[in-house]
Amino acid sequence: MKLGACYYPEHWPEERWPTDARMMREAGLIRVRIGEFAWSRIEPEPGRFDWDWLDRAIDVLANAGLEIILGTPTATPPKWLVDLTPDMVALDRNGRPRGFGSRRHYCFSHTGYREEAKRITRAVADRYGQHPAVVGWQTDNEYGCHDTVQSFSPAARDAFRQWLADRYDAIDTLNCAWGNVFWSMEYRSFDEIELPNLTVTEANPSHWLAFRRFSSDQVMAFNAAQVEILRELSPGRDITHNAMGFYTGYDHFALGAQLDVLGWDSYPLGFLEQFRFSEEDKVTYARTGHPDIAAFHHDLYRGCAKGGRWSVLEQQPGPVNWARNNPAPLPGMVHLWTMEAAAHGAEMLCYFRWRQAPFAQEQMHAGLLRPDAEPAPAFAEARRSFEALAALGNHGKPVKQVAIVFSYDAEWITQIQPQGQDLSALWAAFECYSALRERGLNVDFVAPAAPLDGYKLVVVPCLPHAPDAIVAALETSNAQIVIGPRSGSKTAELTIPEGLAPGPLRKLAGVTVSRSESLRPGLVHRGDGWQLTRWLDHVEGSAEAELVCEDGTVACWKNGRMRTLAGWPEDSLIRKVIGLTLADAGIDAPALPMGLRRVTTQAGSFWFNYGPLTVEIEGAALARAEWCFVRN
Ligand code: GAL
Numbered sequence: 001m002k003l004g005a006c007y008y009p010e011h012w013p014e015e016r017w018p019t020d021a022r023m024m025r026e027a028g029l030i031r032v033r034i035g036e037f038a039w040s041r042i043e044p045e046p047g048r049f050d051w052d053w054l055d056r057a058i059d060v061l062a063n064a065g066l067e068i069i070l071g072t073p074t075a076t077p078p079k080w081l082v083d084l085t086p087d088m089v090a091l092d093r094n095g096r097p098r099g100f101g102s103r104r105h106y107c108f109s110h111t112g113y114r115e116e117a118k119r120i121t122r123a124v125a126d127r128y129g130q131h132p133a134v135v136g137w138q139t140d141n142e143y144g145c146h147d148t149v150q151s152f153s154p155a156a157r158d159a160f161r162q163w164l165a166d167r168y169d170a171i172d173t174l175n176c177a178w179g180n181v182f183w184s185m186e187y188r189s190f191d192e193i194e195l196p197n198l199t200v201t202e203a204n205p206s207h208w209l210a211f212r213r214f215s216s217d218q219v220m221a222f223n224a225a226q227v228e229i230l231r232e233l234s235p236g237r238d239i240t241h242n243a244m245g246f247y248t249g250y251d252h253f254a255l256g257a258q259l260d261v262l263g264w265d266s267y268p269l270g271f272l273e274q275f276r277f278s279e280e281d282k283v284t285y286a287r288t289g290h291p292d293i294a295a296f297h298h299d300l301y302r303g304c305a306k307g308g309r310w311s312v313l314e315q316q317p318g319p320v321n322w323a324r325n326n327p328a329p330l331p332g333m334v335h336l337w338t339m340e341a342a343a344h345g346a347e348m349l350c351y352f353r354w355r356q357a358p359f360a361q362e363q364m365h366a367g368l369l370r371p372d373a374e375p376a377p378a379f380a381e382a383r384r385s386f387e388a389l390a391a392l393g394n395h396g397k398p399v400k401q402v403a404i405v406f407s408y409d410a411e412w413i414t415q416i417q418p419q420g421q422d423l424s425a426l427w428a429a430f431e432c433y434s435a436l437r438e439r440g441l442n443v444d445f446v447a448p449a450a451p452l453d454g455y456k457l458v459v460v461p462c463l464p465h466a467p468d469a470i471v472a473a474l475e476t477s478n479a480q481i482v483i484g485p486r487s488g489s490k491t492a493e494l495t496i497p498e499g500l501a502p503g504p505l506r507k508l509a510g511v512t513v514s515r516s517e518s519l520r521p522g523l524v525h526r527g528d529g530w531q532l533t534r535w536l537d538h539v540e541g542s543a544e545a546e547l548v549c550e551d552g553t554v555a556c557w558k559n560g561r562m563r564t565l566a567g568w569p570e571d572s573l574i575r576k577v578i579g580l581t582l583a584d585a586g587i588d589a590p591a592l593p594m595g596l597r598r599v600t601t602q603a604g605s606f607w608f609n610y611g612p613l614t615v616e617i618e619g620a621a622l623a624r625a626e627w628c629f630v631r632n
Helices: 014-026 052-063 079-084 111-128 154-168 171-178 205-233 252-258 268-274 279-284 293-304 333-344 377-392 408-416 425-437 468-476 503-509 571-585
Strands: 002-006 031-034 067-071 134-138 238-243 261-266 310-315 348-351 402-405 443-446 457-460 480-483 511-518 535-541 544-548 554-559 562-565 596-600 604-609 615-617 620-622 626-631
Touching (some): 002 067, 205 238, 268 279, 293 310, 293 425, 333 348, 333 377, 468 503, 480 503, 503 554
Parallel strands (some): 002 031, 002 348, 067 134, 261 310, 457 480
Antiparallel strands (some): 511 535
16 A cells, blocks of 8 residues: 655745655655645636646656646636636525635536536646656545535526436426325426425425435536546546545445546544544544544445545544544554555555645644644654555455445435434444444445345345345345345335335345334333334234344344344344344354454454553554554
């Protein structure tokens, strides 16, 4: 795995560039990611390009032996462009323009802006596409950051109407598929359809699902246009993009299919603080991050990436500026996160950012260097990682053990129609992932259409729409299978299937869900050492009641190789069911000490200790924030 840094030469005096480049090499970095926000310096006025500074910056970096990943600057259209094309800005859900003054203010559907994005991409690729030091490209920056995939603009509305016409062909097909007879919502033509915001109460969930799919497709079209230009003008270079943590606004499998390497931005402490972890976890892991946050995304994006090629394009190096609270990592954690990315198979990891900026929005965000250019604590940890990676040599790729089936469609459906507070397919997947990782197992994420050969255990945490492909793959696999609630409960159009849930999975599951209810916090059904929470499916059928609560409620049904959860896959219930299933699959994987994680590769085992206690691995002590590799 190569190491690198995110660098903004336009933020620093030119005299400083050679020192920065030299120090990057001293830290063991070989890659440098630049340019993704530099539009106002590249093209200060419409049509007037200023390449000189960037030519010189690239030369300085190249002369130091650094390999450059150049970003297309389309996440930050400059003021003059917004003034020339005021309707290029996105409108938020309340119809308010997302104004200039930060970033990501554009609407993916605005055809004028799409042309501008192509124009600047072509200009940059034309200039540097053949430069020997430019080894890769990043399109835009974090599609969807600051909630920017959906736009409720006239441009989006017009494009949505066209998208619907292409998909449904006839308006009556759409009316029938969505059930628009309900509340007299029928349309006479595609041109009558508005975006699903600003309705009095919730819009038709099928309408929302179509809009979510459309919005994702708009990102794909925007990205594809840049990819096409980069392939033409810069052949042979890898094209990447940086995805985010716990973010599902577009279909990352679709994005991965367009790129050579799928990247993501890893901020373990920021994510712990921002997302739905318990207060207890937020304190326990405040300076390490929850042990599954980084790994979950490493494995998810490896699964989304074409050919499994992925990298970390931004790695947290110290306190960030954007979470509710922003603690510093424990000494050793930046190094541990780096080695963990390598263990999961990353090709590259770049620290964000090289030097902390003393100005603007991110002045409180750490870098490898402090604002005064002295090394920050992460500088030495980067160097230490470089040395450790060199000493480690070939450690092999993670071996295939367990598959989790995940789809972005599933998450959109549960967001649109949660039916109970905070019930989400993404978080169901995270819960299942954690339960498996606590047993030291490797997990692969697979799309519902992917083959399942070679897995002894397949978990489908929550897949409301189960396409035919997944049903066929499950039927032909030999794996033990666990499916979570709501799976197979919806058609592709977000309606209830004929014959009820789990729809096409009924035959395998041996159950039909006759009634579903969600359970408020505190409403629990207790079992023997486990409990059923949040959701309850009442079922009919021939499956065996395997886990029964004290009050007679069935929490898990078993039919041959398939277990069907009646409760939400979380906490003690999913852990209990995973335990039973592992025994049936013949996998010996006892629970690990708290906070300890393992990655098994072809060559051995990596161990990462996020937990508060020192543990023993093969006779040696492994303290908190330490890792080791035990060769076979
Ligand atoms: C990312 C973004 C970077 C920077 C960073 C700060 O979301 O891609 O440009 O803002 O967060 O943590």
